[in-house]
Amino acid sequence: MMNFTSRQFQAFSLVAQHRNFSRAAEALFITPSGLSVLIRELESQLGFRLFDRTTRHVVLTAYGQELLPIAQKSLADVDGAVSRIGRTATESSRTLSVGASPLIAANVLPQAIKEFRTHRPEIRIQLRDCEPASIIPMVESGKVDIGLRVLYKPLPGLRRIPLFRFCLMVVRADNDPAFRRASTTWSALKGERLISLVPTNEIQQLINKHLAQVGIGVQPNGVIHYIDTLLAIVEAGEGSGIVPSWALAACRNRKVVMSRLINPVVNLDFYQISDRGKQLPPGAHDFTSFLQSYIARWAGRAGIL
Numbered sequence: 001m002m003n004f005t006s007r008q009f010q011a012f013s014l015v016a017q018h019r020n021f022s023r024a025a026e027a028l029f030i031t032p033s034g035l036s037v038l039i040r041e042l043e044s045q046l047g048f049r050l051f052d053r054t055t056r057h058v059v060l061t062a063y064g065q066e067l068l069p070i071a072q073k074s075l076a077d078v079d080g081a082v083s084r085i086g087r088t089a090t091e092s093s094r095t096l097s098v099g100a101s102p103l104i105a106a107n108v109l110p111q112a113i114k115e116f117r118t119h120r121p122e123i124r125i126q127l128r129d130c131e132p133a134s135i136i137p138m139v140e141s142g143k144v145d146i147g148l149r150v151l152y153k154p155l156p157g158l159r160r161i162p163l164f165r166f167c168l169m170v171v172r173a174d175n176d177p178a179f180r181r182a183s184t185t186w187s188a189l190k191g192e193r194l195i196s197l198v199p200t201n202e203i204q205q206l207i208n209k210h211l212a213q214v215g216i217g218v219q220p221n222g223v224i225h226y227i228d229t230l231l232a233i234v235e236a237g238e239g240s241g242i243v244p245s246w247a248l249a250a251c252r253n254r255k256v257v258m259s260r261l262i263n264p265v266v267n268l269d270f271y272q273i274s275d276r277g278k279q280l281p282p283g284a285h286d287f288t289s290f291l292q293s294y295i296a297r298w299a300g301r302a303g304i305l
Contacts, residue, residue: 004045006078009071011038012050016068019058096281097126099144103227105129107249109148112294116287123283131225132202139273145281146274146288150244152202159276161288164295166245166268166304168207169258173237184259187214193239197224203268207242210266231256244268248302270295 014024015035025035043050050064060068100109105127113125128144135147139158151160170189172179189211196218197204208218224230228250230241235254242261245268251258272288274280 004042006075008038008042009075011035012042012064012071013068013075015039015051015058016060016064021058094122094281094283095124095126096146096284096287097128097144098146098148099128099130099135099138100148101132101135102129103247103250104148108246108295108298112291112298115294116290119290120283120286123281123287125287133200136273139275142275142278145278145284146272148270148272150203150268151271151273152206155273157276159274160271161273161292162269163272163292164270164299166270166299168203168210168242168261168266168268169245169248170240170242170261171231171234171247171251171256171258172240173234174255174257175237179257179259181259183262185263186210186216186261187263189240189242190214190216194218195224195230195233195239195241197227197230201225203244206266210261210264245304246270246299248304249298252302 011024011028014027015021018024018027021032021035025032028035030038039050046063046067048063049061050067052059052061098109106129109127113127116125117123128138130138132149135144135149136155136158138144139147148163150166154160170184172192174180194211194216196207199205199208211218224233227243227247230243231247231250231254233239234241235256243258245258245260248258272291274284
């Protein structure tokens with residue numbers, strides 16, 4: 001199999017252009033003898049001469065004339081591909097992809113990204129909203145650089161950085177002044193109709209565990225995947241719900257009230273996660289530090305602290 005190099009094709013193309021080995025060598029930044037070696041190697045691999053040489057002239061042979069446009073196209077294709085890939089690599093190095101649940105993606109991240117861009121305008125944040133359960137697989141597969149979610153246990157292969165500690169709260173329709181209180185005990189939920197998320201939801205599983213400890217069972221009441229849907233059902237007066245405190249901002253757009261669940265307080269540690277084996281794009285560390293500060297400020301404004 002023939003093994004041509006772009007260096008050989010460059011030498012061939014420059015000699016054809018300049019019709020002079022010395023000027024072609026200068027253009028290639030090598031000596032004339034070095035250029036002659038490249039041409040001889042190429043001719044040896046091809047099995048035919050490319051140039052007729054005299055003391056005054058260098059002229060393409062018929063075979064050289066036939067090969068020249070092919071060699072030039074090959075060089076142009078390589079240059080174009082390298083340039084295109086280089087632009088893509090540069091753009092990719094300035095892009096940080098982030099995966100988050102719809103509620104976080106809608107209520108926390110848009111303003112955070114806008115504010116971060118005032119500090120680092122050259123970094124593009126690419127946001128992907130997705131089911132919480134799909135965030136870890138997306139990080140592991142490289143579909144996103146970092147994910148934002150609650151973690152209940154360490155996971156091998158993942159780097160995790162704590163961002164904030166949220167908690168569980170009960171949300172009720174705002175139709176009873178008695179519900180407007182700062183805290184509610186888990187046992188006080190007895191007798192209330194509780195709207196729940198699907199049983200496979202990790203937060204719902206945690207909720208069910210604590211309800212069971214006070215003797216409250218949860219009856220399936222539909223297939224609700226999203227907290228925002230649960231909030232709408234609660235607002236309609238169909239029951240109460242238990243949600244993480246980062247839903248408080250979304251609750252402000254509805255006629256509902258939230259109350260912190262106590263005895264016990266159930267904390268939800270919210271992390272940024274990434275693949276330990278993958279180098280993150282430049283600016284990822286700055287975004288992490290910014291996000292830690294921003295979420296704390298956002299939670300304070302939302303009344304979560």
